[in-house]
Amino acid sequence: MVAPSLPVSRLKVWDAPVRLFHWALAGLIGCAWWTGEQGMLDWHRLTGYAILTLLLFRLAWGFAGSTTARFSQFLRGPRAVAAYLAQGLFQRGTPARPGHNPAGGWSVLAMLSLLFAQVALGFFAVDVDGLESGPFAYLVDFDTGRAAAQAHHLVFNLLLALIALHVLAIAWYRLFKRENLVGAMLTGSREWTGQAPPLRFASPLLALVLVLAAGLGVWALIRFFGQA
Numbered sequence: 001m002v003a004p005s006l007p008v009s010r011l012k013v014w015d016a017p018v019r020l021f022h023w024a025l026a027g028l029i030g031c032a033w034w035t036g037e038q039g040m041l042d043w044h045r046l047t048g049y050a051i052l053t054l055l056l057f058r059l060a061w062g063f064a065g066s067t068t069a070r071f072s073q074f075l076r077g078p079r080a081v082a083a084y085l086a087q088g089l090f091q092r093g094t095p096a097r098p099g100h101n102p103a104g105g106w107s108v109l110a111m112l113s114l115l116f117a118q119v120a121l122g123f124f125a126v127d128v129d130g131l132e133s134g135p136f137a138y139l140v141d142f143d144t145g146r147a148a149a150q151a152h153h154l155v156f157n158l159l160l161a162l163i164a165l166h167v168l169a170i171a172w173y174r175l176f177k178r179e180n181l182v183g184a185m186l187t188g189s190r191e192w193t194g195q196a197p198p199l200r201f202a203s204p205l206l207a208l209v210l211v212l213a214a215g216l217g218v219w220a221l222i223r224f225f226g227q228a
């Protein structure tokens with residue numbers, strides 16, 4: 001007897017705010033690298049403020065956003081991570097849950113944490129001749145500002161390593177697991193076999209309010225407490 005085949009449908013997994021956040025973040029990291037390399041420090045600082053705005057938004061969205069955006073949904077315990085690395089990584093087909101896999105979830109947290117650290121270090125960094133500095137470098141002495149600048153370089157390299165791993169994992173999904181994660185991050189939906197899990201999508205208006213609040217917060221921080 002032939003087993004009845006499960007229904008195949010398209011399932012929306014990523015909301016627009018997460019997708020916009022993702023591609024804006026990737027673009028801004030490119031801008032931060034380029035402006036830093038070219039010594040365009042005014043633009044470099046502005047890019048950092050924009051990245052911080054995105055990070056604050058994503059932090060809030062991780063608690064108030066859609067199901068697949070929530071930290072509580074994708075940060076799983078060590079057993080789930082180990083099981084995924086031992087089996088899930090090598091299995092094809094629809095995963096047990098939509099959204100980030102257990103290992104990917106932690107790599108998202110690692111990327112966001114490193115980015116927070118990167119912005120914070122830039123805030124206190126001073127260049128070799130003391131001519132260019134972050135908005136809060138006036139609060140620390142020159143040596144501390146230099147140490148912050150060196151750590152800013154180091155964290156960027158760590159970030160590059162994580163991004164490389166991120167892109168490699170996506171290539172693994174494409175080539176071995178035959179899953180197009182990039183398509184899902186662009187369109188928001190993916191193929192789903194079987195019963196679609198219930199997902200809740202938060203209001204895009206709430207996302208807009210949170211982005212504006214984050215931007216206003218960053219602006220006020222720099223305007224009233226920073227010196228740049």
Ligand code: HEM
Pocket residue numbers: 018021022025026027029030058069099100101104108111112163166167170181182183185
């Ligand atoms: C500067 C470079 C990048 C950074 C910092 C970055 C960061 C991130 C972060 C933080 C997430 C989690 C999204 C969320 O839950 O809010 C994510 C997911 C994702 N990123 Fe990137 N990303 C970068 C480049 C790329 C590139 C170049 C691609 C495409 C080749 C890509 C494809 C994806 C995909 C497909 C996901 C969803 C993964 C999944 O299904 O779990 N990313 N990325």
